[in-house]
Amino acid sequence: MLEAPATAPGSTHQGPIDIVRTQSLTTLVQRELERLILAGDVKPGERINEQHVAQRLRVSRGPVREALRGLERAGLVEARVNRGVYVREVSVEQALEIYEMRGLITGFACARLAAASTADQRGELAGLVTQMERAASAGDQALYYAINLAFHDKLMQFAGNMRAKAMYDALVKESHLCRRRSLFSPRNMGESNAEHAAILDAIRRGDAETARKVGEEHIVGGRRRFLDVVGSTAGT
Template identity: 40%
Template sequence: MNKAPFETADDLAEAQLSLSAQLQRKLEKLILNGELKPGEKLNELDLSKRFGTSRGPLREAMQNLCARGLAEAVRNRGVFVRTISPEEAFELYDVRAALFGLAGYLLTDRINDTILENLHVYLDRMETLAKKRSVPEYYRANLEFHDYLVRSAGNKALLIEYHSFVNRLHLCRMRVLVSEGGLSVSNREHAEMVDAAASGDNQRAQQTFFRHVERAKMRFRATLDREEMTQDVTAAPVQKG
């Protein structure tokens, strides 16, 4: 059976990864689980002590985080966890939806038994992770699943543009996934996309891929609304009788 790319990477023991790759994974988990918050500075000294490592591999890991859109380097100030405004996020979702829809349209003409088998391996893996509520692991598999879909569409220009938008949306997408039921809903839509791509109907695939991102945008908006309501309740003064 052909294995999807993530299986090779995820099944490697941490000891087999380079030190900078190990540190990158640890930092990703701290960011995606909220321990390192948007706008927070990645303090090299504190992190090197925490992980028991020198600053060289740590700097490389931080550079990789910047390349993936999870952090940003500010000249003469350091590296910070990336922040993104809701307005910017909504605009990015709109462009990503159009690009992803195009990927679905193109993929329909290129899909074969090998690609389809790999996609089902991804679906099974993410279903297992969703049941375990393994959010960081699911998120990584989710990213690789979407990347595999776009790569399989066979358009290099599309892949480059897609990555430029996806990297800037990482933190928004994680917040949606950790919301109640986010993992299972996400993977049900993944299965719909695979079915659409395998149907041979370009228009159906384009619409299904586009709708997946639009739904994610709506879930992100709902997540923001819930967070705002929670903040309002927390900040409300206590009424004394």
Template identity: 45%
Template sequence: MTEKPGDGSLTGGVREELTRLILSGEFQPGDRLNELSLTQRLGVSRGIIREAVRSLEHARLVEIIPNRGVVVRTVDVPDALELYEVRAALAMAAGRLAAIRASKEQLDALSALHAKMVAATEANDIPSYTAANHAFHDAIFTAASNSRLKEHDLSVRNEMQLYIRRGALGHAQLKASNLEHGRILAALIASDSEGAAREFEQHIANGKQRMLENLRSAQALRAG
């Protein structure tokens, strides 16, 4: 990489790469981010790494712990529950706006993504389902045409990924989730702003319940 003093674009690129490494699971919660090894891996100065890390700390993906340095943040159950509540509120606003503002092309794209999720559900293909699911949610926030709303949702979703990637949905939960997507899509196509707001908010709330079900199941297995 060619580095210039105050190169914000380079810092942004490093921040995006570190975010990818964290959300992909290459760096796990509790892992320490070694500044020297990152400079060598990414080919940038320590100054650029520090700037990117400060941004990740602000996004609550990492934290600085005395005598340990920079570590990937660990999200516990109370944190996750709060994040679900925030994301449900954002989803309600996005659903309402998207029902009013979505273009035909955007609705067609959402329908295509829903079809992909249906196929992935039938095949129990969780990676494909997850990718289409993220794209579906992103497309709704894009259709809402409110950049601040979309930025907040992405920030909350990234933070949630530190927790929810621990447990995959079972097939029954996958089907339930996708039925909810169908109801959201139907409300958007009908330009039903209150219906879309209600269905999208409820989808996130149901996701919280599915997370708690997985947590209880895991605890029961450990106890057994």
């Protein structure tokens, strides 16, 4: 990954970054690098070669360096002086801290929704829970994962604190940098979605304190499922 110039000589394909420049190249490079990192195409601990990136995206090193500085502040990469930029590795301890913070913020959002939410919002969340139920029954992990993401996204969005949502999103991104990741086994999907239903129920009843509690515990549940994976998989 991120090695050769990719396009063969004679190819008319101009590379991914030759769009009309309504945005700066730095922004486009940053987005592309973030995508590669979060998709796991470049793995934690791996080094990012400025020249290779520049050649691959048909850009000079300037915008690449700027993009990398942004990603550094976002916590996605680490820069070692005179030694290059590396994709950050998130340890298990750090991952647990991240789970705690995600739980805290999710609990906040749930409490907020219990105190103030529209029927439309509750309906949309209910619809997603139903969809997850179907995905879980079908055993479709990828689908469940996607809808689960949307559910939590809406939850944060409806809570009406943009700063909370931004922090939550940053935490989710960061958690992708931990090699050990928990997946949704069929049993986990059912368990996870039951918690979603409990959150929604508390929100509907306007019970802020319970909503906060089950929201927080839902993420703690994710943390437990994560620990199961870590525990059962020894080695690096």
